[in-house]
Amino acid sequence: MEKLLDLLSENARMTTEELAVMLNKTEEEVANQISEYEKKGVIRGYHALIDWDKVDENQATALIELKVIPKRDKGFDEIAERIMEFKEVESVYLMSGGYDLAVTVKGKSMQEIALFVARRLSPLESVQSTATHFVLTRYKDRGIVLNPEDEKNDERRSVFCD
Amino acid sequence: MIDYESRMNDEIVRLKPSGIRRFFDIAAEMDNVISLSIGEPDFSTPWHVRQTGIQSLEKGRTWYSPNRGFMELREEISKWFARRYHVEYDPKSEVLVTVGGSEALDLCIRSLVNPGDEVLIPEPSFVCYVPLTEMARGVPVIIETKAEDQFRLTAEALEEKITPKTKLLILPFPNNPTGAVMRREHLEAVARVVEKHDLLVLSDEIYSVLTYGETGHVSFAEIDGMRERTIVVNGFSKAFAMTGWRLGYALGPKELIRQMTKLHQYAIMSAPTTAQYAAVEAMKNGEEDIEYMRGQYDMRRRLIVDGLNSMGLDCFEPEGAFYVFPSIKKTGLTSEDFCERLIYAKQVAVVPGVAFGNCGEGFVRVAYSNSIKNISEALKRIKDFLQEI
Numbered sequence: 269m270e271k272l273l274d275l276l277s278e279n280a281r282m283t284t285e286e287l288a289v290m291l292n293k294t295e296e297e298v299a300n301q302i303s304e305y306e307k308k309g310v311i312r313g314y315h316a317l318i319d320w321d322k323v324d325e326n327q328a329t330a331l332i333e334l335k336v337i338p339k340r341d342k343g344f345d346e347i348a349e350r351i352m353e354f355k356e357v358e359s360v361y362l363m364s365g366g367y368d369l370a371v372t373v374k375g376k377s378m379q380e381i382a383l384f385v386a387r388r389l390s391p392l393e394s395v396q397s398t399a400t401h402f403v404l405t406r407y408k409d410r411g412i413v414l415n416p417e418d419e420k421n422d423e424r425r426s427v428f429c430d
Numbered sequence: 431m432i433d434y435e436s437r438m439n440d441e442i443v444r445l446k447p448s449g450i451r452r453f454f455d456i457a458a459e460m461d462n463v464i465s466l467s468i469g470e471p472d473f474s475t476p477w478h479v480r481q482t483g484i485q486s487l488e489k490g491r492t493w494y495s496p497n498r499g500f501m502e503l504r505e506e507i508s509k510w511f512a513r514r515y516h517v518e519y520d521p522k523s524e525v526l527v528t529v530g531g532s533e534a535l536d537l538c539i540r541s542l543v544n545p546g547d548e549v550l551i552p553e554p555s556f557v558c559y560v561p562l563t564e565m566a567r568g569v570p571v572i573i574e575t576k577a578e579d580q581f582r583l584t585a586e587a588l589e590e591k592i593t594p595k596t597k598l599l600i601l602p603f604p605n606n607p608t609g610a611v612m613r614r615e616h617l618e619a620v621a622r623v624v625e626k627h628d629l630l631v632l633s634d635e636i637y638s639v640l641t642y643g644e645t646g647h648v649s650f651a652e653i654d655g656m657r658e659r660t661i662v663v664n665g666f667s668k669a670f671a672m673t674g675w676r677l678g679y680a681l682g683p684k685e686l687i688r689q690m691t692k693l694h695q696y697a698i699m700s701a702p703t704t705a706q707y708a709a710v711e712a713m714k715n716g717e718e719d720i721e722y723m724r725g726q727y728d729m730r731r732r733l734i735v736d737g738l739n740s741m742g743l744d745c746f747e748p749e750g751a752f753y754v755f756p757s758i759k760k761t762g763l764t765s766e767d768f769c770e771r772l773i774y775a776k777q778v779a780v781v782p783g784v785a786f787g788n789c790g791e792g793f794v795r796v797a798y799s800n801s802i803k804n805i806s807e808a809l810k811r812i813k814d815f816l817q818e819i
Contacts, residue, residue: 271725271729275729278802279802279803282802286733286806288728289732289736290732290733290802291729291732292732351591377757382474403467403470422468422472422800424456424465424468424470424472426458427454427469427470
């Protein structure tokens with residue numbers, strides 16, 4: 269039933285009926301499977317993918333690399349959990365490689381994000397250093413191409429002509 | 431003023447242009463059109479295949495290939511075909527790489543048909559068999575397949591059309607435009623007639639990887655006694671979404687392939703080199719791509735068949751290719767009127783069944799090689815259209 273997840277991740281608004289037809293299942297089977305996924309936490313929600321640039325000019329996003337000192341027994345969990353409490357923070361990942369936590373932050377301006385990093389993140393006890401990278405253009409997000417000029421039109425052409 | 435037509439080959443002048451075309455032209459001039467009329471994959475060629483083609487260009491491998499195609503490609507084709515369809519062909523003498531399946535069809539018909547020979551052509555089917563037969567001065571004999579037989583060729587219908595002049599049977603399955611497939615038992619029934627009347631067969635299996643039933647495609651050459659009587663035509667266009675690369679192949683007994691190769695040599699020289707490098711990669715590492723695309727087509731197929739049936743456009747369950755062939759008889763329109771009114775009223779392009787033979791009248795061909803989003807939207811529009819007429 270991973271196909272069901274593929275279909276939903278592409279378009280969560282498809283009806284159970286449509287999904288059932290495509291997957292050759294009954295509507296009941298599909299509905300049960302979906303609620304099982306929800307219960308197990310496989311499906312974490314159904315959100316619109318919004319291109320905020322279109323809604324509000326005053327938007328900025330940054331990817332912040334954090335080096336942190338892990339706590340004995342708790343490792344990185346404690347600091348990660350602290351950081352994810354900030355409403356400005358969109359995502360928090362523990363990374364392999366040259367730094368520890370990757371944090372994406374959204375704000376009204378680069379200025380606002382810079383202040384957030386300086387006043388909220390940097391002072392946290394276990395944070396050693398930060399590096400802030402601002403997003404300039406978002407081409408593709410969660411598998412969806414955002415720039416309409418890049419969006420694929422049907423470029424297939426008529427084959428038959430005299 | 432020169433009267434060009436009077437100076438030209440009469441057969442060429444008499445050839446009719448394909449009926450698929452007109453609706454493309456109308457569609458091209460409109461905005462917001464959803465075209466379910468295009469007979470090619472909406473996928474691009476898998477990236478690793480494209481990359482191999484690019485690399486061959488980067489390395490400057492831009493020369494001719496041998497007439498029959500690169501040996502490495504012929505070997506891969508031979509292995510691929512044996513793996514999937516259990517028939518062995520000698521890459522040296524029984525495989526010919528062509529410019530698309532289309533060239534292979536032409537070579538085969540021209541190599542086999544003498545003036546006056548009768549060629550049996552099941553219809554509805556792709557548009558090229560009749561003109562190619564006529565250009566070879568053969569006589570096309572149409573066998574009409576029917577919705578109640580799931581558009582399969584039956585042994586009885588075949589037997590009925592055989593005369594002492596019958597030379598060749600064309601077997602276009604999985605079928606464009608109906609989506610019909612011939613299962614093993616149906617092929618076996620046909621094979622008995624072929625044997626009895628000592629016919630040769632051109633089996634156009636270009637959609638062979640796109641079947642959706644429980645049993646996969648069976649090549650006609652796999653049926654007992656048929657390998658020696660059959661030219662199999664296949665290619666890369668549909669299986670690997672490589673239509674623009676123009677690459678196909680013919681498989682058959684070496685005596686037939688040798689004659690076809692002469693024609694190919696003089697008319698074409700050799701198939702495109704870049705495409706052949708890419709095709710080697712497709713044959714070696716393309717199974718996952720095939721399965722992915724087939725899975726996607728299958729979901730779309732279910733969606734569109736269910737949608738059309740529930741709005742009263744009856745379609746039998748197509749088991750192959752990427753077409754459905756619903757009956758529009760209930761609307762009282764001809765297939766051409768239906769398509770024309772649909773595109774003007776709702777900007778959805780489909781192809782009249784009559785373009786694929788007279789017995790296609792009363793049906794339209796709907797291609798589901800399009801995104802789920804477009805298919806859903808097109809279904810809504812067709813439903814509205816039906817309520818308005």
